[in-house]
Amino acid sequence: MFKKPLSNLKTSAPLRSSDRRxxxxxxxxxxxxxxxEGDSLVPDGIxxxxxxxxxxxxxxxYIDPEADPLWFTIGKGSEDLIPTIYTLWKKQDLLPFLSTPSAVTPILxxxxxxxxxxxxxxxxxxxxQQLVVVRQYERRDNQPELSPPVAIGRMALPGDQLHSSTTEKGKAVHVLHTWKDYLWDMGSKKDIPESTAVIAASAPVIDDEDGSETEEANANADDATPPPPSPPPEPLDIAPCVTYNPEEVTELLNKALLQAIFTSLKSLPASSFPIPATLLYTNYILPSRPAFPTLVLPPSADIPASASNEFPRVGTEITIKSSNHKSLSTFLKAAEKISLLTLKPPQKQQPDILVMSVNATHLAVASHTPFVTVKDLELKAAQKAAKEERERESEARKEIEIKELWKPHQASVDLFEALGASKSDMFTVTEIRALLNxxxxxxxxxxLRDQAYINLDDLLYSCISVQGKAAGKGKAAEPDAAPTRFLKRDELTKNIIGKMQSWxxxxxxGHDPVTKKGTLAPVQVVTKIRQGRKASTLISGFEPFLVVDAEEMAEDLRKVCAGATSVSQVHGKPGGAKLEVLVQGKQxxxxxxxxxxxxxxxxxxEAADLSGKK
Structure with a gap:
């Protein structure tokens, strides 16, 4: 909903005390x-x-004094008050949650x-339709964790139905607002809070004297931090989790560096260097990490058996901190030692190590086998999300429905009566083809000799061999060329449609259906040179399409094109019958x-450019 910037933003003064209450x-x-808690989530000065x-x-x-949006409503007169991500970070248990893998978050x-x-x-x-939040579920050091809420939306179906669903298609949550969307960008863009470790709730303890169930006492229970939520149940087909030791993480980062040099760094112009070490790590090495590490470097630890067909999940972060080097400078110096790149020590004005060049001809680079990277998956996810967005916009934009129809006329009347159709009905090409078949x-x-051809019986032959229309007023009608007694199926259909009346x-x-005789002509958009060698764009023939009004289009295009527009009568047409809209420039x-x-x-x-090349 907030994927694109908001428009017509109008800020009022702080709410009056009565409105805040x-x-x-x-x-x-x-x-x-x-x-x-209400005072915290609806502060003074909102x-x-x-x-x-x-x-x-x-x-x-509704925005707090620090400019963070806390609540919002959608729809005129809506009473549904929806919390933003900033509010949900303040009180993470405000709504029930669903969990999803961290790889899904960029798609949301x-x-x-x-x-x-x-x-x-x-x-x-x-x-x-119940409001819920979405949280990331991942494992760090083989410990399951839940992130703070990263999205809020409404359930697309009941929870029990989702549990019992055996299909892999369909929506679970209609997302309204997410972390990093344009509503979130209106605020301070603070860092996401730390994830919460998922631990099982304490088991009840049996009292030895009476056998009753009690929980372990805690003298400071009232002041204690609320326990984290119960762990989400693992899916039955969840992929096994594997871990890497520091040596293996180092090797994977080395492969990521080779991948970055092999695919992108070697093609950078010399002017792109030097590159600060931090930027090299963030923009090139991390995105070049393998998306499926176990295919690139199997871990020394055994991979747990699983019935799942998915790739094993990696419980170790593939980062400098998890490697042997522990620091980026040590990692890059090791790469310089084997001549993969050259470095320049930090300067006073630039405290970061500078990467002066990379060695694209290094034997390790030349022998490197490319693999699917984290960046590849993110790009694919972004493309999928963009495609879904285009599909949603296409669905939201309802195209007008245009049908080309044909009505039996003169020579074709007898044929359609023989086909069992009414001579007063109108037919589409598909319907005509079905009747003929x-x-x-x-x-x-x-x-029988060539099944691509149809033998014409007397009825078909008489229909398509009838005389054509007169060439002009007072001129004798010229007969059509006599066809052979067989034609291809498509040619036969085309000939019969030619003997029918176009509608x-x-x-x-918002408009009543309009059915008219004649062939519908497309809208004409013509760019041509007018007075003073100035290019202008003319739009005509739009009246039959119902949804376009000349004055409204001129006004809208004046704003969109930031140029002059006008409405006038099409030359040679009776007054008011046909209009054209002129837009200044090649538009x-x-x-x-x-x-x-x-x-x-x-x-x-139909668009045509008659202005010539400039």
Whole structure:
């Protein structure tokens, strides 16, 4: 929802004390929290900001004095008060959660919803449309951890139905807001809090005297930190977890450096160097780590057996801290020692080590076998998210429906009555082809020598061999060339359609369907040189498409193209019958995007550039 920047941001003064109290009471009532917690989540000095989302929905955000958005609503007059990521970091147990692998988080940030295969843990009691948060589930040093909330959304289906679902398709959560989206960017962009280690709750202790169940006492229980949430159940088919020792992590980082030199660093121009060591590590080495380390370097520890077909999960971070070197400078000096790169010691103005060059001709680089990297997977995930976003936008933008129709006319009337169709009906090409195929099959008209051809019986022959229309007023009609007694199936269909009357039908949301006789002409977008050698773009023929108004289009394109526009009558047409819109400059691309955005199918827009090359 907040993948793109918000528009029409309008900031008001801090809420009045009475409005703040009302907002705090809404939060307390909706989320069942204490008054003290309400004061923390709805602080003094909170402001309200009105905005418009990319889907043209109005909303209101409530921002604290430090500029962090804390709550928001979507929709005119909406009563649903939704917490932001900043609020959820303050009180992480405000909403029930689902957990997902950390690799899914970039996809959610990219604008995608959480799909069923990406869910590791989901409480069965969750209701459809209930607000939930999404947390990352990962293992560090073989210890399961849960991150703070990274997304918030509504359940797409009940939790028990998700548990019982055997399909790998479908949405689990409709995501509303995520960490690092544009709503989060409005705030201070503070670092994400530390993850929480997942530990099992303490088991009850049996009292020896009476056999009753009690929990271990704690004198300071009231002041103790609340226990972390219970561990999410491991999926039955979860991949096994493997670990690497420091020597193996060092080897994997060496391979990442070779991968970076082999794929990107060797093609950098000399002017790109020197590169600070930190940037080299962040921008080249880390993204070049293997996405599937066990394929590149099997760990010395045995991989646990599993029925899962997935690659083993790696419980060790492949970073400098987990390697033998412990520091980046030591790692790079080791690479310099074997002549993979050259370094320059830190300078006064630049405390970071500088990488002056890389040795792309090194034997280790030449013999390196490329592998799938972390960057490759992230890029693939981003492309998938972008594709899903385009599909969602395409679904949201309802194209007008245009049907080309044909009606039996003159010579074709008898044929369609024989085909069992009404002569007053109109048909699409697909329907005409289906009627003809049924007729051909029923009368055994397929040529036995060449089944690509159809033998024409008297009815078919008389239909397509009838005289054509007169060439002009007062001129005698010239007969069509007499066809042979057999034709290919497609040629036969084309000939019969040529003997029918053309119609078209247009359906658009908010408009009554329009059915008219004649062939529909595409919208014409023509760029040409007008007075004073100035290029202008003319749009005409848009009236039949229902969704485009001349005055509205001129005004919208004036803003989009930042140029003058005008509406006038098409030359040679009676007054008011046809209009054209003129836009200053070569604006064919902007006009095309505007018409497609309005719902006009791209195939019904013809663009021509008559301005000549400049």
């Amino acid at each position: 009302k907002l705090k009471q809404r939060v307390i009532t909706s989320y069942g929290i204490s008054t003290e 402001l309200s900001v009105k905005f418009i989302t990319r889907s043209e929905e109005p909303g209101v955000a 940030i990219g604008g995608a919803d959480l799909m069923i295969p990406g869910v590791i843990h989901c409480p069965a009691e969750l209701r459809e 049924s007729y051909i099959t029923a009368h055994n008209l397929v040529n 078209h039908q247009i359906r658009a949301d 064919a691309r902007a006009v095309l995007e505007y018409l497609v955005g309005k719902g006009v199918p791209k195939k019904w827009i």
